[in-house]
Amino acid sequence: MSQKNGEGKRSARTRMQEERAAEEAKAKRLRKLGISGAVLAVLVVAVVVGILVMNSKSTSYNASQAPAGTIGANNLVVPVGATNAPSTLTIYEDPRCPACGDFEKSFHTTVNQLLGAGKVQIHYHVVSFIDRHDQGSGSKNAANALGCAQNAGLFHPYHDVLYANQPDETVDVWSDRSVLITLAKQVKGLDTPTFESCVNNNGFGAWVTAVETDFDKSGYNSTPTILLNGTVAYPSYKGTSLTPQSLVTLVDTANKGKPLGTLSAADASALATPRPGAS
Numbered sequence: 001m002s003q004k005n006g007e008g009k010r011s012a013r014t015r016m017q018e019e020r021a022a023e024e025a026k027a028k029r030l031r032k033l034g035i036s037g038a039v040l041a042v043l044v045v046a047v048v049v050g051i052l053v054m055n056s057k058s059t060s061y062n063a064s065q066a067p068a069g070t071i072g073a074n075n076l077v078v079p080v081g082a083t084n085a086p087s088t089l090t091i092y093e094d095p096r097c098p099a100c101g102d103f104e105k106s107f108h109t110t111v112n113q114l115l116g117a118g119k120v121q122i123h124y125h126v127v128s129f130i131d132r133h134d135q136g137s138g139s140k141n142a143a144n145a146l147g148c149a150q151n152a153g154l155f156h157p158y159h160d161v162l163y164a165n166q167p168d169e170t171v172d173v174w175s176d177r178s179v180l181i182t183l184a185k186q187v188k189g190l191d192t193p194t195f196e197s198c199v200n201n202n203g204f205g206a207w208v209t210a211v212e213t214d215f216d217k218s219g220y221n222s223t224p225t226i227l228l229n230g231t232v233a234y235p236s237y238k239g240t241s242l243t244p245q246s247l248v249t250l251v252d253t254a255n256k257g258k259p260l261g262t263l264s265a266a267d268a269s270a271l272a273t274p275r276p277g278a279s
Contacts, residue, residue, distance in 0.1 A: 061210040067150040072123070076211045078146070080156045080270075081121035082261025087254050089114070090123045090227040092220060095142035095162055096130040096169050100224045103234065104163040110244035116271045118261035119251050124159070127215040127223060128208055130169065138167075138174030140208055145180040147204030148195050149187070156270040157187045229254055 066075035089111070093100040114120045126146050128139035142162055149158035161183050167173035174180055177199050184190040184199075198204070226234035226242075228250060234242050237250060263271070 061206040065204070065206045067147040067155075067204055067207065069150060069153065070207075074210060074214075076125065076207070076214050078124040078126065078150050078155050079121055080124065081115040081267055082118045082263050083121060084259075085118055085121040085261030086258035087120045087229055087251050088123055088227075089120045089233075089251075090125070090225075090230070092125040092127055092215060092218075092223050092225040094127045094130050094139050094223045095146070095166070095174070096134070096136075096139045096172075097223045098166075098169050099222075101163055101166045103224045103226070104160075107244055107247065108160070108163075110247055112271050114248065114251055115267065116263070118263060119255055121261065124155075125215060126208070126211055128212050129215065129223075134169065134172065136172035136175055138172040140205070141177055141180060141199075141202075142174045143208040143211070144202050144204050145174075145177075145184075145199045147207055148198035149184070149190060151198065151204070152190055152192070152195055153266055154187055154190045154270075156267065158184060158190060161186045 061074070063075040067078070069079070071077050071079050093103075111120075111122070115122065126143045128143045131137055131139040146155060146159060146162070149155045162180075165183055181191075181196050181199055184195055224234060225232065228237065228247075231237065233247070233250070236242055237246070240246060242250075
């Protein structure tokens with residue numbers, strides 16, 4: 001064998017060894033990439049699942065999360081007045097809604113008289129859609145605070161305090177929860193650490209969201225929406241403009257021949273308290 005042929009054979013073996021080493025290195029890199037890709041895919045899936053779980057927790061709701069004493073499907077309704085009253089006045093209100101404020105100013109005395117006489121029970125739906133339009137948080141904060149007041153058995157007097165001190169819709173005063181806590185000082189028995197914690201920690205936030213979702217599905221698109229025994233009554237009832245006087249007439253007509261309801265002690269006490277003034 002000549003030296004030249006020997007060198008050629010050695011060079012061929014060397015090239016083959018180098019090519020084999022390169023292929024093995026490439027295969028090793030691909031295996032690593034495959035493992036890394038799989039790990040990355042698992043991590044991505046884990047993150048997505050985590051986000052979905054977090055979102056589910058933040059938006060999920062069940063009736064056990066509602067304030068005490070609420071009624072109806074999923075406990076979304078706050079009842080005020082005699083449970084055995086012959087008529088029901090259903091009220092959808094947003095705490096920031098100026099038209100709701102106008103309704104409360106005009107009808108407050110009349111509605112309380114109807115409640116006090118056991119003629120009606122009110123079913124309040126505390127909605128919070130104005131925050132979506134005005135880019136705020138005051139409606140939701142106030143709705144939650146009303147839930148906290150309901151949980152303490154003091155929804156009605158606190159409701160009256162909020163409407164007596166309702167800020168201009170364009171000024172999101174209730175984005176500051178401390179204002180809602182300060183207003184609670186006007187309601188005997190509500191200024192407590194429990195109420196303050198409930199307001200600050202958004203204790204009934206899931207309930208507030210559920211009430212708003214229910215309103216969005218209701219077919220009603222404005223507040224206040226007032227129904228008398230299931231028929232829309234405000235601003236007009238069957239073509240007739242609703243006034244405090246006509247509301248009394250309509251209720252009396254609906255109740256004709258029916259026994260009046262009996263107020264609970266709490267409702268009687270709330271109705272006996274004069275409407276608070278603006279602070």
